[in-house]
Amino acid sequence: MNEITLLRPDDWHLHVRDGEVLNDVIPDSARCFGRAIIMPNLKPPITRVAQALEYRQRILSAVPENSHFEPLMTLYLNANTTAEEITHAADSAHIHALKYYPAGATTNSDTGVPCIESVYSALEVMEEKRLPLLVHGEVTDSNVDIFDREAVFIDTVLTPLLKRFSKLNLVLEHITTSHAVDFVTAMPDTVAATLTPHHLLMNRNDIFRGGIRPHHYCLPILKREKHRQALIGAAISGNPKFFLGTDSAPHAKQTKENACGCAGMYSAHAAIELYAEVFDEANALDRLEAFASCFGPDFYHLPRNTQTIKLLKDDWVVPKNIPFGENKLIPLRAGETVHWKLA
Numbered sequence: 001m002n003e004i005t006l007l008r009p010d011d012w013h014l015h016v017r018d019g020e021v022l023n024d025v026i027p028d029s030a031r032c033f034g035r036a037i038i039m040p041n042l043k044p045p046i047t048r049v050a051q052a053l054e055y056r057q058r059i060l061s062a063v064p065e066n067s068h069f070e071p072l073m074t075l076y077l078n079a080n081t082t083a084e085e086i087t088h089a090a091d092s093a094h095i096h097a098l099k100y101y102p103a104g105a106t107t108n109s110d111t112g113v114p115c116i117e118s119v120y121s122a123l124e125v126m127e128e129k130r131l132p133l134l135v136h137g138e139v140t141d142s143n144v145d146i147f148d149r150e151a152v153f154i155d156t157v158l159t160p161l162l163k164r165f166s167k168l169n170l171v172l173e174h175i176t177t178s179h180a181v182d183f184v185t186a187m188p189d190t191v192a193a194t195l196t197p198h199h200l201l202m203n204r205n206d207i208f209r210g211g212i213r214p215h216h217y218c219l220p221i222l223k224r225e226k227h228r229q230a231l232i233g234a235a236i237s238g239n240p241k242f243f244l245g246t247d248s249a250p251h252a253k254q255t256k257e258n259a260c261g262c263a264g265m266y267s268a269h270a271a272i273e274l275y276a277e278v279f280d281e282a283n284a285l286d287r288l289e290a291f292a293s294c295f296g297p298d299f300y301h302l303p304r305n306t307q308t309i310k311l312l313k314d315d316w317v318v319p320k321n322i323p324f325g326e327n328k329l330i331p332l333r334a335g336e337t338v339h340w341k342l343a
């Protein structure tokens with residue numbers, strides 16, 4: 001197959017930051033995605049509906065004129081999130097979920113959830129209102145090996161959580177292990193997972209290929225090849241629990257090429273094309289549309305997009321860097337070839 005037409009896909013996990021950089025990153029997502037779930041880990045985080053609605057307006061101001069990209073907003077759950085705020089969020093047409101960052105797990109998560117018990121009352125309201133909980137699934141104990149943090153989180157936090165809140169709508173975000181695939185598969189239909197292009201395309205050797213590669217550092221960290229294979233299996237399975245979420249996470253070049261570089265990869269410039277590579281390589285291009293354009297809206301009880309996009313099997317070279325406000329960012333595959341192209 002050398003070309004494929006899909007219903008317009010959506011991105012169910014995206015970081016776009018704030019301020020002038022919105023003008024640099026939003027057009028990359030808007031060129032192929034109809035909607036995106038916007039992560040609330042700004043500084044300070046988006047914890048209130050009113051803040052999310054203002055942030056939404058700033059994002060909309062950065063959407064190019066000929067596009068209809070729609071930001072789907074989320075709130076940053078913390079120990080102070082009230083039942084009123086969750087009810088307010090559930091009633092808003094623009095707030096679609098709450099994000100659970102274990103405090104200290106990743107970029108801008110220091111004011112996240114210190115211990116899961118501190119948000120039990122919030123989760124009760126979310127369960128009742130069917131407002132999804134989006135989970136960064138890693139324990140933060142620095143004594144736990146970084147490659148095991150997702151599996152330990154599933155066993156010690158998520159399993160008891162879903163026993164207690166068995167009807168909670170929950171997305172385990174950016175899963176990276178076969179353990180996560182098995183766990184999500186075994187759960188009821190109210191539990192789903194997103195898959196990123198970078199975890200589908202790379203394994204942990206890519207962090208150290210010929211030297212240390214700060215642009216391949218993200219959280220959860222890239223895992224072994226056998227885990228990547230399990231993720232590909234989930235993506236092409238046709239199981240509606242697994243859908244597209246890029247976790248595209250822009251950081252200025254100098255904050256990644258640093259003695260203590262930040263976590264996050266930028267993929268919005270080539271997102272759908274990179275997923276097409278994965279599905280093509282797995283001889284499963286016929287499953288790409290369901291994964292990219294159908295299972296996400298179905299889970300969130302939103303209509304599927306009606307417009308289409310066309311992808312061509314055609315090589316192009318990713319720019320070496322991309323403007324990012326006053327700085328630059330280094331996109332995934334910088335200076336290298338991508339084998340699919342948006343028509």
Ligand code: NCD
Pocket residue numbers: 015041106107108136217218219220247249250263264265
């Ligand atoms: C994300 C970011 O930079 O905001 N970084 C990352 O490595 N994925 C946060 C996150 O999703 O963990």
Ligand code: ZN
Pocket residue numbers: 013015039247249
């Ligand atoms: Zn993320």
